[in-house]
Amino acid sequence: MSEKMEVDTPTTAATEEKKAEHVTPSASGESAAEHPDMKLAQAIHKAVLMSSNKIPMDTAHIDTLKADLIKMSNPSLIESLASPLQWDLSTVDIAGMKTANETTLNELEEKVKEAQENAGDMEVLEARIAVAQFAAKSMSKKEALAMYQLVLDLPKLSSGKQMDALMEQSRVCSFYSDTLKNKDYIAKISKLAEESGDWDRRNRLKVYTALQNILTRDMKTAASLLIDCIATFSCTELCSYPNFILYTMMTNILYLPRTDLKAKIIDGSEILSVKDDVMPVFTLVKCLYDCDYKGYLQAMVEVESVLLADRFLFPHAGYIMRELHVLGYKQFLDSYKSVTLTSMAQSFGVSVDFLDVQLSRFIAAGRLTAKIDKFGGVVETNRPDLKNAQYRDMIQQGDLLLNRIQKLARVVDV
Template sequence: MDAGGEEAKQERHLVLAHKLFLLSHPDLDDLAKVALRSDALDAVKSDGMAPLFESLAAAGVLEPDDALLAEMRARIDEEVRKLDEKIADAEENLGESEVREAHLAKSLYFMRVGEKEKALEQLKVTEGKTVAVGQKMDLVFYTLQIGLFYMDFDLISKSIDKAKNLFEEGGDWERKNRLKVYEGLYFMATRNFKKAASLFLDSISTFTTYELFPYDTFVFYTVITSIITLDRVSLKQKVVDAPEILAVIGKVPHLSEFLNSLYNCQYKSFFVAFSGMTEQIKLDRYLQPHFRYYMREVRTVVYSQFLESYKSVTMEAMAAAFGVTVDFIDQELSRFIAAGKLHCKIDKVAGVLETNRPDARNAFYQATIKQGDFLLNRIQKLSRVIDL
């Protein structure tokens, strides 16, 4: 797939949102921020985003420029006047579909210049002029894009619920599949990685939401959410061997090694790839707030997988397998054991790890006994009633 072509289709305000996120990132060097600042200013100027320019200037992200701000505001006023004239003309002289199109044009213009509240208000007006379910869904997608630009999770959640209600009236598969990716992104951004992985995996072969991100970014999200939520068998079937993922996984640095070394139990390679992945996760707008949580979850998965094979193992052997020191393993495992994430104990004197994971078969047996007792009690009570 042509990544460059996909990049061109990405909604430009979401590209801008990512650049603004990077500008506020403490880990990015000043030289990179100079180029980003220039790109952001060009994007804001080309779309005449007066409200955004004003807030960025007030925050010290961009240099204040009163003349530029006044010029952008004048341009907005003039354009809104023209759009209102077109709406009035359509209402007087044309049909319902032309009236709707004129209102939609005004909604899209408010979106373009970054007038969030006016855009949402105008989209509601446009919805009132819209009959077809598919067109109503398209309005919801516009609202979701506004929500993603501002990271307004309340707006995103309500819009997804609204879209699902619309689908009960009808709607085509293409839009339903697009909604899955929007919903998956929402779940990932709100730390529900299990639901995100499920929705992303459902969308691998039907992905068309290039307005959100290119396909290789989608595969990146799919792999990293799957690694911490799927068991080994499911990971192999749905991710490791998935032809759609295999076709593009090489485009994302370290991702193939990250996935395959984990599945193939090559722990030294995994830790090398893992350190390479941390930068990408940290510099991702949707994942960065969950960086520390994700790092913990991945380590839990990999340590659990290693310990699964042993009743007991020396700490030296584990440290050698991971290519780290015994002290590092000691500190790491102590934290995870204390948090209840790993089922093992450390024999510090012998330098041995002993696993004490719950026995699933025994737990099932105990549950069956408990349910059997409950059933017998119910039968005894029932027999007393019948005897009477």
């Protein structure tokens, strides 16, 4: 009789306490597939920026990346990067790579057939996963996703193993920056996580979801998910711990109250353990908390280069820098009923003209509740009255409710 794969027990109120006994152990960051390598994805991102003169050129980085790509033997990826990296492929044996990959793939598929004929379901699963992992390393995105789909199509596959395969598909999409498909895979994982799945998989799913939210600029949701995982991060297959802390700090600085910023970020033991790896961002947060606005703007200059060098944050560098400016100006103005432009400019270490332009733009956009008295050279804050705002909202909602009741009454009368 063939050996069966583990099958999840249906979750009911009676079995909830014993759920963990019926769940396949999670593939933690250490045991997850080696490829796609997200460090390589970061290296590719930096190299492309260097080739387009958006960040300083580092020829050693480019040369190391090309050597790593050749070692991976992924002709599809190499060909797609030839133009962005200005890479002459005449010295690269693309045809030989394709031939070697086809031979390896056939050998792995033979092992799958052998397992189907002579072994059990678990051996078939392991052989099929080996094919998918090879595809993630040396084949195209489309082929890698298709091979993991064959894993998902296996019968009697536990929900835990399904989540692992879907996470690998999500990583493939993340590697190639395919946010649309990645969104679908994360939705499938989330649905499975609601029905079953161990704590570690659910915890890792938060990181997968958060990074997807960063790419789609849902920073607030990402911030909440990331800060929940600080003490329990195990998703090293998706990003390094310092990078995880970087994402946590950059998103949460925009939303955390000042007291929480101190307790959870500045004094957080986990963050302090990697502070040196994220020093520009840590300095930014510390200066904001200490009301050192001149240091805050200076830190923003260094942080911008950090944003540009990171593949998840790069698309939103301009947005984040704008929000950081608003954050600093708002915190400063909240302390005053009115303040001179000269005094405020001195606090931020900028010229009066620069500050005037910045404040005017943010005030006109409704981002700052203040007005500028150009004649007197004064910025006056105009804090909204919370009680009056709540009263207006109540009146508007009341009118809406009365209109709906009247419409319903007319329908009933008819």
